[in-house]
Each structure stands twice: as structure tokens, then as C-alpha cells.
Amino acid sequence: MSQTEVTRVKPALVPLGTLIGRELRSEKVDKPIIRYGQAALAKKGEDYFLIKPDCQRIPGDPSTSFSVFAIFDGHNGISAAIFAKENLLNNVLSAIPQGASRDEWLQALPRALVAGFVKTDIEFQQKGESSGTTVTFVVIDGWTVTVASVGDSRCILDTQGGIVSLLTVDHRLEENAEERERVTASGGEVGRLNVFGGNEVGPLRCWPGGLCLSRSIGDTDVGEFIVPVPHVKQVKLSDAGGRLIIASDGIWDALSSEAAAKACRGLPADLAAKLVVKEALRSRGLKDDTTCLVVDIIPSVHPLLPPSPTPRKKHNVLGSLFGKRSQNSSSKRLSAVGAVEELFEEGSAMLAERLGKDFPMNPDSGLFRCAICQVDQPPSDGLSVNSGPFFSPSSKPWEGPFLCANCRRKKDAMEGKRPSKPTISI
Ligand SMILES: [Zn+2]
Numbered sequence: 379m380s381q382t383e384v385t386r387v388k389p390a391l392v393p394l395g396t397l398i399g400r401e402l403r404s405e406k407v408d409k410p411i412i413r414y415g416q417a418a419l420a421k422k423g424e425d426y427f428l429i430k431p432d433c434q435r436i437p438g439d440p441s442t443s444f445s446v447f448a449i450f451d452g453h454n455g456i457s458a459a460i461f462a463k464e465n466l467l468n469n470v471l472s473a474i475p476q477g478a479s480r481d482e483w484l485q486a487l488p489r490a491l492v493a494g495f496v497k498t499d500i501e502f503q504q505k506g507e508s509s510g511t512t513v514t515f516v517v518i519d520g521w522t523v524t525v526a527s528v529g530d531s532r533c534i535l536d537t538q539g540g541i542v543s544l545l546t547v548d549h550r551l552e553e554n555a556e557e558r559e560r561v562t563a564s565g566g567e568v569g570r571l572n573v574f575g576g577n578e579v580g581p582l583r584c585w586p587g588g589l590c591l592s593r594s595i596g597d598t599d600v601g602e603f604i605v606p607v608p609h610v611k612q613v614k615l616s617d618a619g620g621r622l623i624i625a626s627d628g629i630w631d632a633l634s635s636e637a638a639a640k641a642c643r644g645l646p647a648d649l650a651a652k653l654v655v656k657e658a659l660r661s662r663g664l665k666d667d668t669t670c671l672v673v674d675i676i677p678s679v680h681p682l683l684p685p686s687p688t689p690r691k692k693h694n695v696l697g698s699l700f701g702k703r704s705q706n707s708s709s710k711r712l713s714a715v716g717a718v719e720e721l722f723e724e725g726s727a728m729l730a731e732r733l734g735k736d737f738p739m740n741p742d743s744g745l746f747r748c749a750i751c752q753v754d755q756p757p758s759d760g761l762s763v764n765s766g767p768f769f770s771p772s773s774k775p776w777e778g779p780f781l782c783a784n785c786r787r788k789k790d791a792m793e794g795k796r797p798s799k800p801t802i803s804i
Pocket of ligand 1: 748749750751752753781782783784785786
């Protein structure tokens with residue numbers, strides 16, 4: 379994609395120029411150090427995780443490094459979790475324009491995550507297997523953390539001063555009224571299990587299929603209204619850094635976000651992950667697969683002080699980051715000043731709202747590139763701005779980007795406009 383197309387990406391909440399200016403002013407040129415740990419206890423053996431601390435935007439250039447951490451909590455088998463673990467990262471990266479600068483790359487990432495998740499789902503469905511998986515996928519580039527998620531494997535952020543924030547949204551039908559409405563509007567039914575005697579038991583599920591989640595990768599036999607479109611949130615940490623805890627629902631059914639963060643403060647990441655799993659086990663027993671990744675984003679040198687007359691202890695970075703809450707009011711003010719900056723958040727399941735409106739043409743071939751699978755196709759074979767009423771008479775014209783015929787079929791099925799069983803036509 380050209381630079382002009384890159385700039386059409388949905389604007390971040392904070393203008394790039396402002397960020398760059400701030401970066402220069404604060405001389406925040408050093409990348410943080412990433413430390414991580416992982417712990418797990420298996421009950422069914424359907425949890426998988428991915429740790430890639432040494433990815434590079436430009437292969438061979440270590441200054442372009444970024445890290446990826448992900449959890450895949452499979453259900454009805456393990457194949458969707460394994461497939462997503464093996465393919466999702468590449469599918470996301472292939473949706474980012476070649477030659478993008480670091481800032482362009484970060485701005486394009488939320489949209490590329492949507493494309494990569496949907497592409498991975500389409501490819502998995504073509505295998506004809508029925509399992510599904512949650513995905514919580516975290517990309518860390520410098521101080522910028524981007525999290526994309528479907529399902530209920532949560533990612534929390536613990537920052538200086540003991541502020542715990544949730545970077546994901548739980549796609550559980552029981553807890554998410556908006557998702558219940560969407561599933562129902564797209565042709566699914568939402569209700570509880572009926573046992574003998576007509577009593578309803580257990581959490582809200584969607585039918586057919588009986589899945590408790592409203593979004594996932596896979597689940598071919600449940601219905602296309604279980605969409606793979608992720609909630610995406612992008613934040614920029616202050617130069618004090620922070621700790622991410624990414625875990626499957628085996629942890630979150632046992633511990634609140636605050637309890638998990640609190641349980642492991644002050645410990646290095648590897649011990650912290652073990653302790654969170656142990657805490658979950660202690661409070662609830664081993665009822666489900668339980669997987670936890672702890673990722674610390676730590677200043678590589680002594681943290682630069684935010685504008686404040688209050689000195690901050692520098693000799694123990696970990697201790698000051700993840701130790702107890704600040705003891706005095708001036709420190710509390712410091713943590714408020716250094717709060718996390720929200721750059722982007724979007725959770726809509728509608729692809730038209732998530733993929734921009736580009737119709738990027740390959741100047742060499744005269745072909746359009748599909749915004750999901752990145753395959754070049756002639757315009758007549760794909761979805762154009764004028765084709766909406768033709769394909770779905772009841773709805774307004776398509777306002778999203780160019781999609782190939784296969785991805786267009788997927789989009790219509792997700793929105794309940796076509797039978798959900800995929801037909802393969804590549
Ligand atoms: Zn496509």
C-alpha cells in the first residue's frame with residue numbers, strides 16, 4: 379500500500395504529530411526491556427500459547443524489533459487453537475503495508491489484526507474441522523501495547539500506582555448484552571440449556587451449537603454469527619512501564635483482575651506467572667485449563683521523571699514499578715500524570731467499520747487487493763462500493779474496502795445475510 383493509503387487508516391485518538399512531539403520532548407528514545415514468564419496447568423489440554431519476543435518489522439534490522447504474546451483457549455478439540463497459533467501472526471503481518479514507517483506500522487496494526495483474525499478463521503474453516511478457540515493476541519512495540527481478542531481470555535495491565543485496567547472485552551453471551559443482540563440479529567438463538575423438567579441451567583449459550591462465547595476463531599458448525607472479528611485496544615505506557623497478565627478463563631473464573639495483579643506484585647515475571655496460577659488453583663481448584671503469561675515492560679535505563687518536584691527512587695526499578703501502592707499523595711499524583719495513554723479502541727463486529735474504505739490497486743497488474751486475505755483480484759470479481767444492494771437487497775450499500783468473492787461471502791454470512799456453511803471457491 380502506498381503512504382497515502384496508510385494515512386487513511388482510522389485516525390488514532392491522539393494525533394501522531396502530538397505523540398512524536400511528546401516523544402522528542404521527553405527524549406524517550408530507549409526501548410523498554412521485555413521480561414516474561416509463563417505457567418500453566420492442564421485439565422483438558424486445550425490451552426496453547428505463543429511467545430515471540432524477537433520479531434522484526436524489517437527482517438535483519440534489530441532496531442525494528444517487537445514482541446508478540448498470545449493465548450489460545452481451544453474448545454471442542456485442539457485443532458483451531460493450534461491452527462491459530464501457527465498462522466495468525468503471519469496473517470496479521472501480511473496485512474500491514476510493506477515499507478511502512480514505525481508510526482505507520484503501529485497505526486495500521488489495529489486494522490491488520492482484524493484482517494488477520496478473519497483470514498485465519500476463513501482458512502481454518504476450509505479445513506472442515508469443527509473446533510474453535512479464543513485468541514488474545516498482544517503486540518508490544520516500544521511502549522505501545524496493542525491487544526486484539528476474541529472470546530474470554532483476558533489481558534490486564536497493571537501500572538505504577540496499582541492501577542489495574544482491562545485491555546480486552548469478554549465475549550461471553552452471559553455478560554455481554556450487545557453481543558447477545560448482535561447474535562440474535564444475525565440469525566442465532568441465545569438461551570440456556572434446558573434439562574429434564576424444563577429447568578434452565580448454566581450460562582447463556584447460542585444455538586445451534588451451545589457455545590457460551592459470541593466470538594472465536596473456528597466453530598464452523600456453530601454458525602457464522604460467532605465472528606472472528608476482534609476487539610482491539612492500543613495503549614501507550616508511560617516511561618514507568620507496566621505489567622501485562624494474559625490468561626485463559628481458568629484464571630479469571632477464579633480471580634478478579636485486581637486479585638491477579640495484586641497476588642504477584644513485586645515478583646519477577648516467571649515467578650509471578652506461577653503464583654497467579656497457584657492462586658487460581660487455591661481459590662477454585664483445577665476445573666479448567668489454566669494458562670498465564672506475565673509480561674513486564676521495564677524502562678531500560680532509569681526512568682525519566684515526569685514533570686514533578688517529587689523525587690522518585692530509582693535504584694530498584696522492579697520494586698518501584700510493581701511494589702506496594704504509593705505511600706504519599708505526591709506519588710499518587712505522579713502515577714496519575716504517568717497514566718496510560720489510550721490510542722485506539724474499537725470492538726464492532728461490522729467489517730465495514732473495521733477495515734477502512736481503501737480500494738488499493740496494484741499499479742503493475744491493475745488488480746485490487748482484498749482487504750482481508752490480501753489476494754489480488756480484478757474489480758469485477760470483488761465487492762465494489764456500488765455492489766452492496768445487489769448482494770444484500772435489504773441493506774445499505776457496502777461502505778467498506780475491496781473484498782474478494784470468498785471474503786465477501788464470509789462477511790455476508792457473519793452478518794446473517796447468507797447461509798452460514800462456507801462454500802469453498804478458491
Ligand atoms: Zn479475500
